[in-house]
Amino acid sequence: MVNLEVIEGLAIALKNMYDAFSNQLYSQNIDLNQLKSLKRVKLTTDDPVWNRVSAMIDSYMTGLSELGNEKLTQLQTVFDFQYRIKLQTTILLKIKVNMDKHLYVAKVLNDFFGARVVLTGIEGQQYQLDQLLQNLKRQGILSRYYTRSDGQYRATHCYFQTDNRYFPWELQIWDTLREKQNQLEHIRHEKERHR
Numbered sequence: 240m241v242n243l244e245v246i247e248g249l250a251i252a253l254k255n256m257y258d259a260f261s262n263q264l265y266s267q268n269i270d271l272n273q274l275k276s277l278k279r280v281k282l283t284t285d286d287p288v289w290n291r292v293s294a295m296i297d298s299y300m301t302g303l304s305e306l307g308n309e310k311l312t313q314l315q316t317v318f319d320f321q322y323r324i325k326l327q328t329t330i331l332l333k334i335k336v337n338m339d340k341h342l343y344v345a346k347v348l349n350d351f352f353g354a355r356v357v358l359t360g361i362e363g364q365q366y367q368l369d370q371l372l373q374n375l376k377r378q379g380i381l382s383r384y385y386t387r388s389d390g391q392y393r394a395t396h397c398y399f400q401t402d403n404r405y406f407p408w409e410l411q412i413w414d415t416l417r418e419k420q421n422q423l424e425h426i427r428h429e430k431e432r433h434r
Contacts, residue, residue: 242358243371246412249318249356250397254380256310257352257399257408264302265404268295276403277345282337292344293334299406300327303352320356345407349398352408362393362414372397382407392424393417 274280280288303324311322330348337347361368365386372395375381382400387393394417400407413421 242361242364243367245318245356245358246368247371247375249314249320249354250375250380250410252314252318253354253408253410254399256306256314258401260302260306261401261405264299265402268298274404277348277406278343278403280344282334282342282344282347283339289344296330296348297327299351300324300330306352318356320354322352322354325351325353345400345403349407350409351406353411354409355411355413357413357415357418359415361395361412362416368395368412390424391417391420394421 274288274292277292280286280292282289306324314320315322330351333347369386372381372384375397376384379401380399382398384395384397386395393414395412397410397412398407399410
């Protein structure tokens with residue numbers, strides 16, 4: 240079960256990186272540290288808590304851009320995954336599109352950092368994958384996960400969020416047989432979302 244070992248190792252490594260990053264950033268930032276939960280803050284112009292969170296996005300994005308590229312490169316060598324840090328322009332567009340729709344910040348801003356691992360035959364191991372992810376959730380490594388089937392898109396999405404005040408990070412697990420179709424579906428979804 241090499242796939243499952245890769246996923247487990249990658250999830251643990253990303254969780255450790257997530258915790259170190261979040262703990263450092265939030266301990267240095269009084270406004271972020273005073274938040275109770277991003278799951279209770281709505282993306283509305285008249286919410287004073289949202290206004291404080293909004294002011295901190297620059298700090299978060301700067302921190303992510305300074306995230307140890309050396310550490311991520313080492314992880315990529317071991318686990319062969321891709322990652323991206325959302326561009327600030329993309330985040331600002333996402334905020335603009337969702338402003339005053341009474342959505343919670345944690346729902347809209349859930350993937351500042353995203354990683355993707357593409358593995359051969361992982362869909363054939365779905366039962367074992369679910370067992371592993373449930374175990375990782377019980378251990379507090381993952382906060383939640385789900386498998387999304389939408390049109391031709393199919394992937395398992397996993398989230399890291401140690402504290403409800405922290406912005407979550409995402410790990411997607413794809414099967415190599417779906418990689419091209421998933422990419423096309425992702426492009427289609429992005430175009431539809433910005434119409």
